[in-house]
Amino acid sequence: MDGLAGLLKVRVVRGINLAYRDARGSDPYVVLRLGKKKLKTSVKKRSVNPIWHEELTLTVTNSSEPLKLEVFDKDTFSRDDPMGDAEIDVAPLMEVVNMNPEDIRNGAIIKSVRPSTRNCLADESHVCWRNGRFVQDMILRLKNVESGEIQLQLQWVNISGAN
Numbered sequence: 001m002d003g004l005a006g007l008l009k010v011r012v013v014r015g016i017n018l019a020y021r022d023a024r025g026s027d028p029y030v031v032l033r034l035g036k037k038k039l040k041t042s043v044k045k046r047s048v049n050p051i052w053h054e055e056l057t058l059t060v061t062n063s064s065e066p067l068k069l070e071v072f073d074k075d076t077f078s079r080d081d082p083m084g085d086a087e088i089d090v091a092p093l094m095e096v097v098n099m100n101p102e103d104i105r106n107g108a109i110i111k112s113v114r115p116s117t118r119n120c121l122a123d124e125s126h127v128c129w130r131n132g133r134f135v136q137d138m139i140l141r142l143k144n145v146e147s148g149e150i151q152l153q154l155q156w157v158n159i160s161g162a163n
Helices: 091-096
Strands: 006-016 028-034 037-040 051-060 067-073 081-088 109-113 125-130 133-141 149-158
Touching: 006 028, 006 067, 028 051, 037 051, 067 149, 081 133, 081 149, 091 109, 091 125, 091 133, 091 149
Parallel strands: none
Antiparallel strands: 006 051, 006 149, 028 037, 028 067, 067 081, 109 125, 125 133, 133 149
């Protein structure tokens, strides 16, 4: 556990207007990559607006490493089709995790991040103090695809003895 910084919980909420890869839609799933670690959501059959509400937890040892997100269409008899990708900048969340939350009221916005050419945000994203944790809600616009967005929530969990 040397070099362990903490855990990043990523709640993959839903896909919005994802690309059609089959005649009746797509069978999408999300892959998250952080360094050599890789986690996947379940496959949602025949949907371009899937709802996952799945939590994937990644161990973070280098907080400057980008979190990569990819969406694929599950195919039975051929390679899964790519349905877009995005990079998630975890720096705004990491910048606040060492703040003392004692004087912060529940639901308070700590930091806001605007969409720009340097990020994949579809809309403004807020880092908040919610129910005793720092969380960041975001909607990512997928790149390298004709359409699609993914709604996520990031949550940081400190591991005692880390840092």
